[in-house]
Amino acid sequence: MPKQDPTPLPYGLLQYYQVHYILKVESGENGNFLARCEPITKGHFGNKQVVGVRWTGADEFAEVLQEDAKLIEMLKEVMLREGEIRVDPLDDHIRIYGKWIHEDSFAFNQAMLEIADRIAGHIKTRLHILNKPTP
DSSP states (O other): OOOOOSSOOOOSOOSEEOOEEEEEOOOTTGGGGOEEEEEEEESOGGGOEEEEEEEEESHHHHHHHHHOHHHHHHHHHHHHHHOOEEEEEOSSEEEEEOOOEEGGGOOOOHHHHHHHHHHHHHHHHHHHHHTOOOO
16 A cells, blocks of 8 residues: 555645736836735634724835725725735736635625725826826
């Protein structure tokens, strides 16, 4: 009988998915939109509650997101499930995404779509301000 490895490595596809909201932006300013949102929690296990969120990353952009009271309230509702939300700039687009989710609990989240849309609105507003010609 062959000896079986007690900790086998997974081969093939993993059973985890991650939803990415892609904002198509071709700008030299994409690097200014790096940010990460982490929950500030109170309690443990079943009593755990999100009492606030903290945005870190590119200073000005993180401050803009932190000052949006409606966005903060929306985030408080989904952060226990999402864990963290990242805004990741690349050359020709910006990704907004949460944590990896197992396929058994993977489902479309309308609240997360609204949050990503609000963040995308801040990005487009900031790009308009940054690219505005000076008289």
